[in-house]
Amino acid sequence: MSAPYDFEGLWLKAKLFVNHAMDDPAGRSFEERALWASLALELLAKAALARQSPLLIAVPSEDGTNVLIALGLIGGDARFESVPAKTLYSRCEKAFKPFDKGEAGKITQARNAYLHGPTAEFAKIPEKAWWPRYWSQAVILVSACDREVVDLVGYSRAPVVSGHLEQNRKNIEHRTEMLVERARQRRAQYEAGTLPAKVAREWQPGQSMSAGLSHSHVVECPACENEGFLEGDEVVNVDTQYYQISEEDYDVVVTLTVQGDYFGCPHCGLVLDSYELLSQVGLAEDFDVEGGSDDIPAYEGDYGND
Incomplete structure (x- = not known):
């Protein structure tokens, strides 16, 4: 019997579930197939994280039981608990770009509403639109598992997934074009x-379109070519430089590299709020900002144990 945090076991279960999700529509309704798919997505997230370390899916507890089980230090009848889907997806978004926790979260929310609510409807969007969005997230986790789509669904079903991915790419292209053209039109009308x-x-020119994220950087708007703001919360690197200005004094310059997650333009009202949209216009990039005193790494010094 495999451990509950075992990568291979999680992968095989995800494979089983996703193939149930791809069964003939004549034998399974969309709701049932989407339910299996949503369960497979969560298992893929667990597998991708567990492949790096079982600690990434262990629920932290005061006595450390889950962590100790994940490290293989406790066996027997000890029960392992894994973190919920929301935490899994948040960690996957940070670790496996361009995974989108928001899109994955919508799938889980729809699943929970279907299971626990009175409605028999799984999603509010049509099935033909749901699957491309689903596979755009699932394929990222497959790659994070160092596997290929064919390893998950087999050769006969791989072309079906490819078709959904191609459709999603076209949807992103069309939506980006629509948003940019609408912003240009709005500015021209003004x-x-x-x-x-x-x-x-x-909307009026000059109105703030900020998402209120921690850091921002001025970039050229792809719609009106004025100055817009690329924003982000996640700091992916901290560079600290020390410059001696006197015998006993140093000046410290801290540069933060931030992952861009959102773009807003006050001149035309364009908003791009996902990695896919930013990528489509060439703005899915990191940017540098000046850090403050709180960003200076703490000096730990020597412990004197030599």
Whole structure:
């Protein structure tokens, strides 16, 4: 019997579930197949993280039981508990770009509503739109497991997944084009004095389009070519440089490298709020900002144990 945090066991179970999800629609309803798919996505997330370390899926507890089990230090009848889907997806978003915890979370929310609510409907979007969005996330986790799609679904079903991925790529292209063109149109209407009153009440040039993330960087807007703001919360690197300015004094310069997650333009109202949209216009990149005193790494010094 494999351990509950074993990568191979989690992978094989995800493989079983996702193949149930791809069964003939004549034999299984969309709701049932989507349910199996949502369970497979969570298992893929567990497998991808557990492949790096079982500690990444262990629920922290005061007595450390889960951590000790994950390290193989406790066996027998000890029960291992893994973190919930929300935590799994949050960790996967940080570890396996461009996995989107928001998209994955919507799948889990729909599953929970289907299982525990009165409705028999799994998702509010059509099945033909649901599967491309599902596979755009699942394939990232497959790659994080150092596997290929064919390893998960087999050669006969791999072309089906490829078709969904291609459809998702086209959907992202179309949505990005629509958002950029709408922003250009909105700005042109404002300059011509023909902006509808209803739109004008919701947006005016100069209005902040910020998401309020921790860091921001000025970049050229892909719609109006004015200055917009690329924002992000996640610091992916801290560079600290020390410059001696006197015999006993040093100046410290801290540079933070931040992952861009959101773009907003106050000049035309364009908002791009996902990695896929940012990538489509060439803005899915890290940016550097100046750090403050709180970002200076603490000096630990020597312990004097030589």
